[in-house]
């Protein structure tokens with residue numbers, strides 16, 4: 001996967017390429033990353049990349065000519081790449097979109113600044129993507145978010161063969177609760193089953209934990225695919241246990257719900 005970021009601030013990407021999973025993915029040839037300065041495509045002695053908005057108003061708008069030249073040069077270098085404009089007005093980025101983008105050969109990520117880019121550049125991009133309903137100062141952080149999420153999905157990018165498959169959202173479910181040492185932290189013990197060495201029981205506990213925390217934190221995900229029969233059994237059993245707790249007027253404290261869920 002070839003990532004090309006078009007930006008006025010290419011220096012922001014040096015630490016991004018140089019750490020953790022992204023760095024290892026570059027070293028093992030799974031991805032390449034380059035940040036291209038849009039200013040290099042601006043003509044004239046001052047290489048101006050922005051101008052006042054037509055119609056008046058505050059702020060500056062990124063000029064179309066340098067952006068168009070930068071996009072065309074990036075497409076020439078990687079003809080199979082998808083061109084994505086980062087924009088708060090785009091389709092909201094999520095795991096299915098990350099999965100779709102991970103299927104491609106490359107991504108050209110166009111970062112806006114100021115009041116945004118001249119509308120006419122839109123005809124040169126394949127998609128407009130937002131990382132959420134808020135306004136950032138520039139598209140660079142959004143580009144990093146997308147590259148990070150996409151890289152995790154590429155074969156071999158994560159250490160464990162199946163880590164990404166078990167991550168939250170992979171199967172319209174959140175991931176199960178995680179614990180590490182010490183076995184008791186500030187009075188809160190690790191669920192006993194995780195210390196048992198019984199792999200079957202641990203797998204069942206994790207499944208239950210994942211399902212119940214999805215119900216508690218993101219019930220909308222449960223509607224995105226039908227429940228498997230084992231999942232409906234878990235949920236029914238859990239509801240019965242909750243009903244028992246409520247009727248016995250013994251309300252659960254943190255970590256005492258079935259599946260080790262605290263309801264956070």
Ligand code: SAM
Nearest residue numbers: 086087088112115116130131135136138139142
């Ligand atoms: N005036 C624009 C508007 O209200 O739609 C916002 C411009 S914003 C200050 C500057 C740039 O940051 C945008 O062109 C875009 O590239 C990037 N950006 C801001 N918010 C974003 C978001 N939620 N997702 C992706 N990119 C974003």
